[in-house]
Amino acid sequence: MNLHELLQGRETAGDPIKIGLIGAGRFGTMFLSQVRNTPGMHVVGIADINTERAQGALQLVGWPEEAVASSVEDALAHGTTVVVPDASTLLEADIDIIVEATGNPIVGTDHALRAIRGGKHIIMVTVEADALCGPALAAEAKKAGLVYSLAYGDQPALIWELVDWARTSGFKVTAAGKGAKYLPHYHQMNPDNVWENWEFSKELTDSGQLNPYMHTSFRDGTKAAIEMAAVANAASLFPSDEGLTFTPGDVEQIASICRPAEDGGVLAHNGSVDVMSSVTRDGEWIEHNTQEGVFVVVEATNDYVSGCFTEYPWHPDPSGRFAALYRPYHYVGLELGISIANAVLRGVATGSPVGFYADVVATAKKDLSAGEVLDGEGGFCVYGKLISAETSVARGALPVALAHSVPLVRDVPEGEVVTWDDVEMVDGMETVLEMRRATVALMAKADQPITV
Template sequence: MNLHKLLQDRESEGRPIRVGLIGAGRFGTMYMAQARNIPGIHVVAIADINTERAKGAFALVDWADDQIAPTVAEALANRTTAIVSDAGELFAADIDIIVEATGNPIVGIKHALAAIETGKHIIMVTVEADALAGPALARRAEKAGVVYSMAYGDQPALIMELVDWARTSGFDVVCAGKGAKYLEHYHEMNPDNVWENWEFSKELTDSGQLNPYMHTSFRDGTKAAIEMAAVANAAGLVPSDDGLTFTPGNVEEIATICRPSSVGGVLSGEATVDVMSSVTRDGEWIPFNTQEGVFVVVKATNDYVANCFVEYPWHPDPTGQYAALYRPYHYVGLELNVSIANAVLRGVPTGAPIGFYGDVVATAKKDLAAGEFLDGEGGYTVWGKLVSADTSVRRRLLPVALAHHVELRNAVKKGESVSWDDVIIDESLAQALELRRETEALIALDAVPAL
């Protein structure tokens, strides 16, 4: 409750938190829009291979020209901000914390390792990297004495805040989740037909401002799976091997839907994750839907608590045993400083992996032939399905983050998940593969029954 006071103290002491931002896309630009209004913060440098894009981001947020420095050294000396093309300059500089916002999981892992090795805290905006190897990165960060954290403003960190509220209040977590629009054909979506499944104007989609691959991932289930894998690994929750249910419902129905099937819900059990759809299976928008929000479902610890659920307007399930806490919006990069302040001033993350519980595996959108190349997240060939980490490792399933530009050895039928044995792996991805293998090693395979 006192982060702002701690930031004010750093400002008055002349010791602002020195921030290095990698990636001048949407998330990074949103943070820049807020950063100059926050005491105790100095964005030292922004690294982007496209420096013109970074300059454009400065212009978008009305960053004055006299606040832009030609070098990182000058930025540190004059409390201005430099634009660089090489992220390596940030790791070599006297910076406290790195924000990794490239959106590329392979590059994200590389940057996280460099931050850890140079004693800098790391905020991982690139949730794809966290889902691929976050458990190993978090362990390395802990050993190095730095914080590895989810990014507040993105839904996984906000879900973790609700999980922490529940457990701190004495509740067991039944389900942690979010809302998203979903229809049954979305798993077959590709960049050619993606705009048929969004509500954007034709003028906007024809303008070239929107990335069809990214927006395919947002709707074909991949992005939701990646975010919920991150939550599963941070909260110690185990996903269903059947994937997310995307059950339609509104905010008053969260506790009724996201409870075990044994009592009328849709979950295979308790202590898991799920996503609710904001539209019916016929595509009709549900009033008071969960589209932008996040939630946690808890169970009453005794009859007295169950009576409290019913007595207050908390919309419990029909049994009175389950109730939900819901946050309706997430403010994306505008909220990022909550993570930065917690990491530097308190030494704690706003969510970080504690183990390997959930994984997102490449699953065929269509019948795929041997010799065909997979094109990864948001492409034409595969979507990401959430499964338990036990199942992923035991069945040797290929994470969707490593399904980019990969050749198939074997044919894979539509709806089947791709295995490591089905592909020819590019060993040039040595660093990412090393961290992935460290993550998979966290599963005690000898304790998992053989298939």
């Protein structure tokens, strides 16, 4: 029975999936725009400290006024939706699943842990929290008989799906990745110069509608590193300690670029993750680039399969040993229902960490001085670099998700990784530090066999 039939069964039975959404930003709003068209789903409540934003999201997607409730009890009784300022209201309610979409790794970790301990499935849209301590959260959920899942529609879950396809088809995964616009100077980008590196109109950037910190993280390499850490931890893949290559190329070149260096590609080793740039190093857009898309590269298991690679228009590498499967788009929050339905109706995740393989570490954008206070993802001080979890732990590297509002106790030169010893941690991080320690305990070693 397919998912839609299962959802229709819940609708007919008068027992829809009861959903709590925490965070009414872009992703959450996109989900809200689709969920009323999906049978068997009931958004009981939306929690956002900015209730006006949440109410505005409902208005934006055409949510009927009569479908808005005044309390959780009213929402549960009448199939309506309530807006609340405190996530605790939803975490303590009689609902099935929480969608964590705040974008804040500290808050997101706390919400996920409370949801799991309250007997609720969790869809982690806040990939920053997943990269920080997702392995431990997933282990907590598994122990409780619940699902912790990446969010379908975001690229990590879609990449994981391609990896699952490859392994289920009997292939060895050589690489998994995505496309993004990248130039080398992006690592020094900050909120003051971010719009010089985007294609938005000045009217839009001056309007205040766009968040310069968020868009800095999208281009300075941090967001790409975070997303690929989520993929690596869910798919048992080991990143290079040199970070992502952002090699320019088009869709026909995926298999040629994302193969091991010893075979003519750019990967440090087989079974890795990478991101391709959609522009040349001179900044020219590449025709048929990989922007917005996701891919997996597989290796032929024998000569017959290699022959198949070359006989069909699958754009193999010149040797015929490697080929790629590519999806050109991701529909972001519009696709989230896939994760919700899978978690509640089938008890499976659309990608979930299975170990600690990759980490995203804070790296100085400029010479930093003792006494400076780090301003986190998309700020002026650091960007996130993807390295192996093993190297991160050995070096005592500070996760980029924790490089916010913490003061430096010594200088860090530009390009150097910030370590735990370089900063003074602040109060209020007890829960996230507990889950981080539990994640480190799940660290995968480079000499462990990679899942085929």
